[in-house]
Amino acid sequence: MAPRPTILDVDTGVDDALALLYAVASPEVELIGATSVMGNITVEQATENTLAVLEAAGRGDVEVAQGAARPLGRDHVPFPVVHGERGLGRAAPPPAAAKPSTRSAVDLIVGSARERPGEVLLIATGPLTNVALALREEPHLPDLLGGFALMGGAFARGGNVTPAAEANIWIDPLAAEEVFTVFSGADDARLPICVGLDVTERAVMRRPDLDAVCGPAPDSPLGRLIEGATSFYMDFYAAVVGEDGCRLHDPLAVAIAIDESLAGLVTTRVEVETDGRWTMGETVADLAGVRGSPWPVGWEPEANARVALEVAAEEFMERFVERVRSLVEARA
Numbered sequence: 648m649a650p651r652p653t654i655l656d657v658d659t660g661v662d663d664a665l666a667l668l669y670a671v672a673s674p675e676v677e678l679i680g681a682t683s684v685m686g687n688i689t690v691e692q693a694t695e696n697t698l699a700v701l702e703a704a705g706r707g708d709v710e711v712a713q714g715a716a717r718p719l720g721r722d723h724v725p726f727p728v729v730h731g732e733r734g735l736g737r738a739a740p741p742p743a744a745a746k747p748s749t750r751s752a753v754d755l756i757v758g759s760a761r762e763r764p765g766e767v768l769l770i771a772t773g774p775l776t777n778v779a780l781a782l783r784e785e786p787h788l789p790d791l792l793g794g795f796a797l798m799g800g801a802f803a804r805g806g807n808v809t810p811a812a813e814a815n816i817w818i819d820p821l822a823a824e825e826v827f828t829v830f831s832g833a834d835d836a837r838l839p840i841c842v843g844l845d846v847t848e849r850a851v852m853r854r855p856d857l858d859a860v861c862g863p864a865p866d867s868p869l870g871r872l873i874e875g876a877t878s879f880y881m882d883f884y885a886a887v888v889g890e891d892g893c894r895l896h897d898p899l900a901v902a903i904a905i906d907e908s909l910a911g912l913v914t915t916r917v918e919v920e921t922d923g924r925w926t927m928g929e930t931v932a933d934l935a936g937v938r939g940s941p942w943p944v945g946w947e948p949e950a951n952a953r954v955a956l957e958v959a960a961e962e963f964m965e966r967f968v969e970r971v972r973s974l975v976e977a978r979a
């Protein structure tokens with residue numbers, strides 16, 4: 648099958664960086680652009696990191712467009728404890744030679760979808776602010792895109808920022824709500840694929856995986872970037888979560904977006920709590936199937952998402968290590 652034209656919308660962070668590398672290393676992907684959004688760090692830092700990661704991967708030619716600096720209707724508070732002050736842990740790649748695009752993130756997303764209707768796969772691994780703004784600009788985006796997947800949410804389990812909410816949705820719940828609303832009632836194949844904590848917490852990268860990935864060229868710019876970023880992320884997981892390894896949230900979203908057979912997807916309706924002291928950012932999914940319920944509670948019947956509840960985690964990890972290791976080897 649021909650590679651699919653793909654845009655990654657990222658808040659480059661450690662696992663976003665690994666997601667970009669996985670996309671570059673995947674034969675199913677023709678990476679035509681990356682758009683940055685605030686989240687793990689500021690949007691300016693996310694743009695800088697995205698350019699640096701792509702350059703280290705040998706893809707300094709990919710258009711990188713800057714997006715939203717703040718969530719819809721609230722302030723942005725970066726949380727450096729997870730990804731480090733500058734988002735790439737203890738890696739400090741040199742600034743890329745390439746400059747950000749003169750287009751905005753919204754223009755890149757909407758422009759690409761209009762240029763190649765029905766072809767472009769959009770994968771969001773940060774807060775959904777850019778995607779919500781793109782949908783305001785082009786309400787037909789769900790039909791113009793070839794597919795949309797996101798890392799976000801916690802559907803049959805709790806969150807990671809609060810007991811209820813996952814980070815990407817918690818940062819901008821209004822954007823997430825807007826996105827799910829626009830996709831409501833779309834054909835099954837066009838519904839967003841939601842790769843949430845239910846599955847991403849099963850994709851754990853451990854020290855031997857990291858050694859295998861960097862093994863071919865540990866002292867190359869790409870090898871050093873991956874080691875410095877990922878080891879910091881692993882230290883966070885060890886110290887704060889008590890896990891021997893880090894979770895590959897964002898790479899798993901890319902992997903499932905390009906190969907749905909890795910996941911068990913359930914078509915359902917998702918609503919986002921946009922306020923509530925302890926529930927803001929919660930993704931409420933109709934997994935018990937109350938659609939069609941006779942109770943007058945206002946729950947709409949249309950599906951608006953395909954939620955990943957199962958994952959072939961081992962297969963994904965093998966694929967991840969093999970692909971990113973080959974990229975490191977090629978860049979040695």
Ligand code: BDR
Pocket residue numbers: 660661662663687729772773798807813814815896897
């Ligand atoms: C998500 O939050 C960020 O810290 C990660 O990059 C990922 O996108 C996981 O909740």
Ligand code: CA
Pocket residue numbers: 657658659660662663686687772773897
């Ligand atoms: Ca992210």
